[in-house]
Amino acid sequence: MPDITFIHPDGHEQGFEAPAGVSLMQAATGHGVDAILAECGGTATCGTCHVYVEPAWLSRLPAAEPHEVEMLDFVAAPRQPGSRLACQIRLTPELQGLVVRLPEHQV
Numbered sequence: 001m002p003d004i005t006f007i008h009p010d011g012h013e014q015g016f017e018a019p020a021g022v023s024l025m026q027a028a029t030g031h032g033v034d035a036i037l038a039e040c041g042g043t044a045t046c047g048t049c050h051v052y053v054e055p056a057w058l059s060r061l062p063a064a065e066p067h068e069v070e071m072l073d074f075v076a077a078p079r080q081p082g083s084r085l086a087c088q089i090r091l092t093p094e095l096q097g098l099v100v101r102l103p104e105h106q107v
Contacts, residue, residue, distance in 0.1 A: 004091070006033050006051075007101045018091055024100070025049040025086035035102040042087040044068055047075040049086035052101040058082055060094055077103030 004027055005015040018027035028036040028049070037048035044067055053061065061084070064072070068088045072079055086100070 003097050004028075004095075005097075005099045006035070007099065008035060009102060009104045020091050020093055022091055023087050024051070024089040024091060024098070027091060028086055033102075035106065036086055037106045038087065040087075044071050044085055044087055047071050047085065048106040050075040050077060050103055050106060051084055051086045052080050052103065053082040053084050053089075054099040054101065055082060057095070057098055057100075061089060064088065075103070076105050076107050 003015060004018050004024065005013050006028065007013050014033055016031045018031070023042055025036055025038050025042055029038050039048045040046035050072070064084060065088065068085050071085060072083050075083065
C-alpha cells in the first residue's frame with residue numbers, strides 16, 4: 001500500500017497508508033485530511049482538492065488530462081508548477097512515498 005504524506009501550510013505532516021487504486025482525494029478524505037474539501041466528490045468540477053505535488057514526484061505521475069488543466073485555472077490558491085487535483089491522481093505501487101503540499105485554502 002502506498003505511503004502518502006500531506007504537508008500542511010503550517011509545516012506539519014500527516015502521513016498514512018492508502019490502498020492502490022483509490023484516488024489521492026479519496027485517501028485524503030478517508031484519513032481526515034481536512035484541507036481536502038472534495039466538494040464535487042471527485043469529478044474534477046470544483047477544484048477543492050488542489051494539491052502541490054513535490055517536484056521529485058511529478059515525473060512519476062501521468063500527465064494531467066485537459067479537463068484537469070482547465071479546472072486548475074479556477075482553483076482558489078495560487079497555481080504552481082506542481083499543481084494537481086487530488087481526485088485525478090490514482091494511487092499505484094509506484095507512488096509509494098508520495099509527498100504533496102496543501103495550499104493555504106481551497107475556497
